[in-house]
Amino acid sequence: MSDTLGRPPARLLIPAALGTLLLVLPLVALVLTAPWSLLGEQLASEALREAMWLSVLTATVATAICLALGLPLAWLLARVDFPGRRILRTLVIVPLVLPPVVAGVALVSAFGRTGVIGEPLREATGWSLPYTTAGVIAAHVFVSLPFVVISIEGALRSAHKEYDAAAATLGATRWHAFRTVTVPLALPGIMAGGVLAWARSLGEFGATITFAGNYPGTTQTMPTLIYLSINSDPEAAKTLSLVLLALSLAVLVVLRDRWLVTP
Amino acid sequence: MSALSISVEVPDRVSAAFTAERGDVIAVIGPNGAGKSSLVKAIAGLVACSGSVRLDDRDLLRLPVRDRSIGMVFQDQLLFPHLDARHNVAYGPRARGVRRAEALRSADHWLQRLRVGDLAARRPGELSGGQAQRVAIARALATDPDLLLLDEPMTGLDVGVATSLRIELARHLAEFGGISLLVTHDALDALTVATRVLVLDEGRVAQYGTPDDVTQRPVTDHVARLVGLNVLRDGDELRAFDPSAVTVDLVAPSGSARNRWPGTVAVVTPHGAALRLVVHVHDGPDLLADVTPAAATELGLSVGRDVWVSVKQTSVRSYTAPAN
Known part of the structure; x- marks a missing residue:
């Protein structure tokens, strides 16, 4: 605790300790007060299993969509010089700092029953996005895509551009080089982006409930069920929370090499 | 008309014009910062330049990099780290649409010729500097280029490794039949490998002639020092x-x-x-x-x-x- 510069002062140590306590205490409390004896019974309940399944399904589909759209977008930002690139990057990052509930309202404005795109779409096809499982996925993609783009763009920037040049001298088209060189070299970053997107989707609450509502079986995901249960059935809320906590820790373990690197 | 006629300008780096015939091996020498690397990278299309690079009746500068029919050997090899030596060498033929089995056969052939056939299954991280450079040369030659560009291929190699590679490279370049440009800072490369020597100084061609001519009658202090002449x-x-x-x-x-x-x-x-x-x-x-x-x-x-x-x-x- 002491080094040659002297003891760390108490006026720094005490706030640091308080901060640690604030971060750790609620999680410890959650684990301690969880209904461990009822865990099996809780996990077997219909509503809970439905929400869990829907959460995993929507998060996985959203992640796949995020990768399919985010990888080309990240490549464009990292490898192609075009006017407006900085503006595009800024636009992509906005949802990252946007309050999720605002994201939900924005989605309603665009794809809601009377939205800019939603209304003509409904009139043409009779189908609309809100309050459907597809709506949940749309909300997840909206909030998770920036994570994927930022993560992959970083990986593409650090994966050396010169390999693309080497591929070009060997006769590769840009598409061929993208498939055979760029993506394999950036794969760790792509995987990390996918894991981040999945974790973000799994925990997504604000945008989802605003845009897609809370119908059991179609739009009720784990976070929305937790929110509903906390007053009516606190035991179920805690069980669900434990499951999400475990998944979060698993994500942390997967990403440990990227986030938990000490200098 | 010469087979290769080059006149390129990279702003603030190099402004050079020269011609070459099929079978020429041109050593590009000059002090650091003379524009040697810029010249070959401009020809390859990896740095922006103006001018023309006429090879037979085509102007390479008007073509995308992949259509220039060049082979490039980089100083740091740039072997694809996720592919083994065999697939690195097969990459060029595959990118040009050669069928997989045939591309791999050709890769084996080139690895054998560069005497690294037994290392085919190794990834670049498992190769020594000299071995990796042999694989890189095999990879460049496997695309059957018209123009081979080698950017300081001997730099960073042990003296002994460089010496044996130099002797072999002289033979491969002689057999190659196309035109080779070899950027080097070693007078020995110019003497053992090259048929012509291009001396760059401050981005300009200071001298262009046979190795004998350039080493017997150097016009720059740099070459005089390189060959040990007053x-x-x-x-x-x-x-x-x-x-x-x-x-x-x-x-x-x-x-x-x-x-x-x-x-x-x-x-x-x-x-x-x-x-x-x-x-x-x-x-x-x-x-x-x-x-x-x-x-x-x-x-x-x-x-x-x-x-x-x-x-x-x-x-x-x-x-x-x-x-x-």
């Missing part, structure tokens, strides 16, 4: 002479004042069976002089000794510096 500039006239033709005395020798200089011994190093002196001439550039160890002992030639150096007029080659 070159004196006298207006437009250059006078070159070998260090072994230089006589060292303690008193002023007779003869023309043009061919004798007073100076101070600055460096003494072994050079083959002789000793090589660097003499600080009082009013001129340093001169190199080779003396026998016996003579050095007899005259007491140690650092700081005041001496006269002279050369017979018959040992001096006089030539005119090309106008630039």
Whole structure:
């Protein structure tokens, strides 16, 4: 605790300790007060299993969509010089700092029953996005895509551009080089982006409930069920929370090499 | 008309024009910052430039990199780290649509020719510098290019490794049949491998000729130093002479004042069976002089000794510096 510069002062140590306590205490409390004896019974309940399944399904589909759209977008930002690139990057990052509930309202404005795109779409096809499982996925993609783009763009920037040049001298088209060189070299970053997107989707609450509502079986995901249960059935809320906590820790373990690197 | 006719300009880096015939191996030499790498990268399309690179009847600068029919060997190889040696070499043929089995067969063939056939299954991280450079050369040759560009392929290799690779490279480039540009900072490369030497200085072509021509009649101090030759500039006239033709005395020798200089011994190093002196001439550039160890002992030639150096007029080659 002491080094040659002297003891760390108490006026720094005490706030640091308080901060640690604030971060750790609620999680410890959650684990301690969880209904461990009822865990099996809780996990077997219909509503809970439905929400869990829907959460995993929507998060996985959203992640796949995020990768399919985010990888080309990240490549464009990292490898192609075009006017407006900085503006595009800024636009992509906005949802990252946007309050999720605002994201939900924005989605309603665009794809809601009377939205800019939603209304003509409904009139043409009779189908609309809100309050459907597809709506949940749309909300997840909206909030998770920036994570994927930022993560992959970083990986593409650090994966050396010169390999693309080497591929070009060997006769590769840009598409061929993208498939055979760029993506394999950036794969760790792509995987990390996918894991981040999945974790973000799994925990997504604000945008989802605003845009897609809370119908059991179609739009009720784990976070929305937790929110509903906390007053009516606190035991179920805690069980669900434990499951999400475990998944979060698993994500942390997967990403440990990227986030938990000490200098 | 020449097979290859180059005239390129990379702003602030290089502005060079020269021609070459099929089968030429051109060593590009010059001091650091002379624009050697910029020149080959411009030809490859990896840095922006203006001008033209006419190969037969095509202007390569108007074509995308992948259609230029060039093979590039990079100083740091740039072998794809996620592919083994075999798939690295097969990459070019595969990218050009050759069927997988055939591309791999061709890769094996080229790895054998570069004598790294037994390393086919290794990834670049498991290869030594010399092995990786052999794989890189195989990869460039496997695309059957018209123009082979090698950017300091020997740099960073152990001296022994570089020597054996150099001898083989000379043979491969001779068999290659296309035109090769070899960027190097080693005079030995220019002498053992090249049929032509292009001397760049501050981004411009200072000299372009056969290795004999350039090494016997260098026009830049850089090449003079590289080949270990004394070159004196006298207006437009250059006078070159070998260090072994230089006589060292303690008193002023007779003869023309043009061919004798007073100076101070600055460096003494072994050079083959002789000793090589660097003499600080009082009013001129340093001169190199080779003396026998016996003579050095007899005259007491140690650092700081005041001496006269002279050369017979018959040992001096006089030539005119090309106008630039």
